[in-house]
Amino acid sequence: MFRFFGSEYEKSAIKISILSIAVNLALSAFKLFCGIFGRSEAMISDSAHSLSDVFSTFIVIIGIRLAAKKSDVDHRYGHERLECVAAVFLSVLLGLAGLGIGFSGIRSILGERNYTAPSVIAAAAAVVSVVVKEIMYHFTKRTAKKIGSDALMADAWHHRSDALSSVGSFAGIMGARLGFPAADPLAGVIICVFILHSAFEIFKDAADKMVDKSCDEETESKMALTALGTEGVMSLDMLKTRLFGSRIYVDIEISADKDLSLLKAHAIAQNVHDRIESEFPLVKHCMIHVNPR
Numbered sequence: 001m002f003r004f005f006g007s008e009y010e011k012s013a014i015k016i017s018i019l020s021i022a023v024n025l026a027l028s029a030f031k032l033f034c035g036i037f038g039r040s041e042a043m044i045s046d047s048a049h050s051l052s053d054v055f056s057t058f059i060v061i062i063g064i065r066l067a068a069k070k071s072d073v074d075h076r077y078g079h080e081r082l083e084c085v086a087a088v089f090l091s092v093l094l095g096l097a098g099l100g101i102g103f104s105g106i107r108s109i110l111g112e113r114n115y116t117a118p119s120v121i122a123a124a125a126a127v128v129s130v131v132v133k134e135i136m137y138h139f140t141k142r143t144a145k146k147i148g149s150d151a152l153m154a155d156a157w158h159h160r161s162d163a164l165s166s167v168g169s170f171a172g173i174m175g176a177r178l179g180f181p182a183a184d185p186l187a188g189v190i191i192c193v194f195i196l197h198s199a200f201e202i203f204k205d206a207a208d209k210m211v212d213k214s215c216d217e218e219t220e221s222k223m224a225l226t227a228l229g230t231e232g233v234m235s236l237d238m239l240k241t242r243l244f245g246s247r248i249y250v251d252i253e254i255s256a257d258k259d260l261s262l263l264k265a266h267a268i269a270q271n272v273h274d275r276i277e278s279e280f281p282l283v284k285h286c287m288i289h290v291n292p293r
C-alpha cells in the first residue's frame with residue numbers, strides 16, 4: 001500500500017488509465033460496427049457507454065495528477081480531495097450515460113423507431129465485451145486498492161457497469177432473435193437502472209470523503225486497541241477519525257501518569273503516534289494529546 005502520493009502512485013494509476021482508454025476506444029469502435037451491421041440498438045447504446053468511459057478515464061488522470069501535488073501555501077493539508085472531485089464528475093457522467101441508454105430504449109419500446117431483430121454478430125460482440133470489461137474491472141480494481149485511489153476505483157466500477165450493460169445487450173439481442181423484438185430496447189432500460197445505481201454509489205462514496213466522514217467502526221476499534229496497547233497509556237479518553245479523500249486524519253487523547261516528566265509523556269505520545277501511522281498506512285496524520293491521571 002502506498003502511504004503517500006508520489007511517483008510510484010502516479011505511475012501505477014496513469015499506466016492502468018492509459019490501458020483503459022486504449023481498450024475502451026477499441027471496444028467502442030468494435031461494438032458500434034457490430035451494432036450497425038447487426039441491427040442492434042442495444043449494442044449501439046453499449047458502444048456509446050464504452051465511449052463515455054474514455055472521457056471519464058481522462059478525468060481520472062487529471063484528478064490523480066492534481067491530487068498528487070504536494071502541500072503548498074494555499075493548501076496546507078494537500079490536494080487529496082481533488083480525487084473525490086474527479087470521482088463526483090465520473091458519477092455524473094456515468095449517470096448521464098445511463099439515462100441516455102434508458103431514454104433510447106423507452107423510445108423504441110413506445111414505437112417511435114422502426115425496429116428489426118438484430119443479427120448474431122451483435123450477440124457475439126456482447127460476449128466479447130463482457131469478457132474484456134470484466135477483465136478490466138478486476139485489473140483496475142486491484143490496482144485501485146493497492147494504491148488507495150478513489151478515482152481509479154470509480155473507473156473500475158465504470159468497467160463493471162459496461163460489462164453489465166453488455167450482459168443486458170446480449171439478453172435483449174437473443175430475446176429479439178427468438179421472436180420478442182421489444183427485448184432489445186427493453187435490455188437498454190434495464191441496463192440504465194444498473195448504471196444509475198453504480199453512479200449513485202460512486203457519488204455517495206466520494207461525497208462522504210469530502211465531508212469528513214469517520215472511518216468504519218472496525219478500523220477505529222483496531223486503532224483504539226493499538227493506542228491502549230502502547231506502554232505507558234493508562235486509558236483512551238477520545239478517538240476521532242475523518243476521511244480526507246482516500247487518506248485518514250486521526251485525533252487521540254490518552255491518559256498517562258501525572259507524575260511523569262514532560263519528556264516521558266511526550267515519548268509515550270510519540271510511540272502511539274508512530275504505531276498508528278505504521279499499522280494503518282492510509283493515515284496521513286495522527287495528533288496525540290496526553291491527559292494527566
